[in-house]
Amino acid sequence: xxxxxxxxxxxxxxxxxxxxxxxxxxxxxxxxxxxxxxxxxxxxxxxxxxxxxxxxxxxxxxxxxxxxxxxxxxxxxxxxxxxxxxxxxxxxxxxxxxxxxxxxxxxxxxxxxxxxxxxxxxxxxxxxxxxxxxxxxxxxxxxxxxxxxxxxxxxxxxxxxxxxxxxxxxxxxxxxxxxxxxxxxxxxxxxxxxxxxxxxxxxxxxxxxxxxxxxxxxxxxxxxxxxxxxxxxxxxxxxxxxxxxxxxxxxxxxxxxxxxxxxxxxxxxxxxxxxxxxxxxxxxxxxxxxxxxxxxxxxxxxxxxxxxxxxxxxxxxxxxxxxxxxxxxxxxxxxxxxxxxxxxxxxxxxxxxxxxxxxxxxxxxxxxxxxxxxxxxxxxxxxxxxxxxxxxxxxxxxxxxxxxxxxxxxxxxxxxxxxxxx
Numbered sequence: 001x002x003x004x005x006x007x008x009x010x011x012x013x014x015x016x017x018x019x020x021x022x023x024x025x026x027x028x029x030x031x032x033x034x035x036x037x038x039x040x041x042x043x044x045x046x047x048x049x050x051x052x053x054x055x056x057x058x059x060x061x062x063x064x065x066x067x068x069x070x071x072x073x074x075x076x077x078x079x080x081x082x083x084x085x086x087x088x089x090x091x092x093x094x095x096x097x098x099x100x101x102x103x104x105x106x107x108x109x110x111x112x113x114x115x116x117x118x119x120x121x122x123x124x125x126x127x128x129x130x131x132x133x134x135x136x137x138x139x140x141x142x143x144x145x146x147x148x149x150x151x152x153x154x155x156x157x158x159x160x161x162x163x164x165x166x167x168x169x170x171x172x173x174x175x176x177x178x179x180x181x182x183x184x185x186x187x188x189x190x191x192x193x194x195x196x197x198x199x200x201x202x203x204x205x206x207x208x209x210x211x212x213x214x215x216x217x218x219x220x221x222x223x224x225x226x227x228x229x230x231x232x233x234x235x236x237x238x239x240x241x242x243x244x245x246x247x248x249x250x251x252x253x254x255x256x257x258x259x260x261x262x263x264x265x266x267x268x269x270x271x272x273x274x275x276x277x278x279x280x281x282x283x284x285x286x287x288x289x290x291x292x293x294x295x296x297x298x299x300x301x302x303x304x305x306x307x308x309x310x311x312x313x314x315x316x317x318x319x320x321x322x323x324x325x326x327x328x329x330x331x332x333x334x335x336x337x338x339x340x341x342x343x344x345x346x347x348x349x350x351x352x353x354x355x356x357x358x359x360x361x362x363x364x365x366x367x368x369x370x371x372x373x374x375x376x377x378x379x380x381x382x383x384x385x386x387x388x389x390x391x392x393x394x395x396x397x398x399x400x401x402x403x404x405x406x407x408x409x410x411x412x413x414x415x416x417x418x419x420x421x422x
Contacts, residue, residue, distance in 0.1 A: 002276055002296050005303045007310060010263070011317050015299050018230060018259045018367075023209065030213040034188040041194035048185040055160045060196045062162055062178040070167035078165065081357075082132065082172045088359030089140040096378035097145065107391030114382050116146030119198060121190035121222075122175070123205035124166060126154040126182055132169035133355060137362050137376065138204050139173035145381035150175045151200055153190060155182025183207075187214035191222045204363070204376065225376055229367040230259035230299075233351055234320035234340075236311040236333075237266045241326040241347060243274035247282050249324060249350055250275075254295040255288040262300040263318065265311040272302050312336045319370040322351045341370045396422055 005013065036044045042060060049057045071079070102111035122138045125131050135152065142150050152175045154162055162180055170178055179197050181189055187207075193199030203215060204225040215224045233253040237246055250262035266272050279296060283289050305311045312333055315323055319339035327333065330345035337343055341364030342354050355362045363376035399418045406414035 002279055003301045004272070004276070005301055007303070007305050008314060008317075010301055010303045010314065013301065015261065015301055016318075018261070018299055023213075026209050026213050027217075030184045030210055030217060033184040033210075034191075034214060034217055037185050037188035037194065038192050041189075042196050045181050045185055045189060045194060045197070048183065049156060049160075049181070052183055052185075053156050054158050055156050057156065057160050057180060060179050060181055062167065062180060066162075067167045067171050067178060070162070070164035071171040073164050074168040079168065079172075082136070082169055085133070085136050085357050085359075086140055086172050088357060089136055089361070090144065090359075092359035093141045093144050093361070093378050096141070098379050098382055098384055107394040109387075109389040111387050113385045113387065115385060116148065117142075117201045117223075117381050117383060118147070119149040119151060119200045120147045120381060121200035121203045121205075122150060122152045123186060123190075123203060123207050123211060124152055124154040125205075125207055125211075126156070126163065126166060130163045130165050132165045133362065134205055135166060135169035135175065136173050139170070139175050141361065141376060141378045142204075142381045143174050145378045147381050149177070149198070151190065151198060152178045153181045153186040153197070154178070155186075156180035184210045184214035187211060187218060191218035202381070204380070206363070225363060225380060226365060226369070226373060228363075230261065230295075231256040232261045232263075232318075232321040232366055233324065234263045234265065234315050234318055234322070235324040235326055236308065236315060237264060237268070237271060237324075237326040238308065238328060239268040239271060240328050241266075241268075241271060243271055243278045244282075245347070245350075246271070246275045246326065247278035249326075250279065250296070250300065251282055251286065251292050252350070252352055253322065254292040254300065255286060256291075256295075258291050258294040259299060260292075260295040261320075262296065263303065263320070264301070265303045265305055265314050267305055267307060267311065269304055272304050276302055308333060309336075315340065319365075319368045321364045321366045321370065322354070324349070324351060339368075339371045341365045341375055392421075 045060055046057055049055055098114040100112055100114050120142050124134045139150055152170055154166055189197040190200045190203050202223040206228050212227050216227055231253045235246055254260050254262045264275055283293055286292055316339045321341040323340035324344040325333055326347055342360055344351055354360050361375045365373040402418040403415035
């Protein structure tokens with residue numbers, strides 16, 4: 001059964017103490033994988049494919065023809081769905097992007113340039129699972145940002161192939177190169193390069209604890225998007241919400257992972273009771289019931305509160321990945337939401353919309369990091385370069401002040417850099 005709490009007492013509960021991604025046993029394995037890939041390159045990737053993916057590969061890169069064949073073999077209905085999702089992502093993400101500017105005033109020029117990253121690597125989970133949505137969510141904003149080359153890695157199936165839905169999404173999103181490599185070894189290959197896999201500037205995309213640990217280890221050599229934890233949803237609901245729908249939305253996150261978290265915060269005792277019963281009813285029907293049940297019983301909760309203000313206060317303290325405001329007037333509360341990855345407004349805006357088709361990005365901060373980080377965006381694939389220019393007169397007017405500042409820091413060569421010009 002799901003646990004029940006009243007008000008803010010939930011914040012002290014142990015449901016927030018989920019397993020750490022930085023387990024030392026995992027880290028030791030990952031460090032060994034990374035070092036072997038750095039030393040042996042492709043040879044290590046072939047060996048790890050046989051060891052971890054149980055397939056003997058003859059090539060690492062998926063050819064353009066394979067990608068086209070997979071797209072053509074995909075049914076027309078799903079191809080239309082992929083194009084709809086990609087179009088919505090483009091429409092939303094085109095409004096993003098850091099702005100360039102230039103300031104000129106009396107002999108001084110200051111400005112900023114916005115430049116795309118040269119090459120980005122996207123990790124897409126594969127094997128027994130298939131996540132074409134991950135391809136779209138990461139590749140579309142990278143394309144809009146102007147990234148010159150997008151390289152995708154994904155674990156092969158036992159026959160060495162890659163699921164056609166993933167390749168079809170890569171085709172629609174404009175991914176440039178695809179490699180059948182997964183796990184920590186794929187992250188290492190992207191970070192350091194091998195004979196086949198090119199070195200990238202940034203690695204994005206979700207993965208298991210080994211992938212997350214590898215991303216943490218290579219950060220600094222390359223940039224990464226985030227260290228993602230288990231999925232989360234917090235639903236604020238009033239008496240107008242349907243317990244059937246609330247339970248369905250909670251289970252939509254719980255089925256992701258045994259450590260996923262699904263929290264209902266409601267002003268209605270009746271809704272709390274009926275949702276708890278509905279969770280049990282719907283759990284019995286789920287193919288992934290054992291996973292969802294563990295997440296519900298260990299890391300989830302139903303919380304009753306006196307009013308919506310208290311509910312929003314709890315939501316801000318949790319800083320959830322997904323926040324559904326299943327209340328009569330969600331727009332009224334939106335300004336009060338300070339910490340959430342993505343907010344879903346009203347009774348008819350399920351989190352699954354953000355996962356697949358709405359156009360907002362589903363790569364979101366987890367584990368409370370929405371307090372200081374943001375959804376994946378076009379800006380994540382850009383870097384900013386400042387520039388400045390001073391006339392001789394402007395520099396001469398402040399050279400002594402510059403030199404004094406430098407000398408106070410004990411940096412005489414810095415000071416002379418200004419004064420030696422005159």
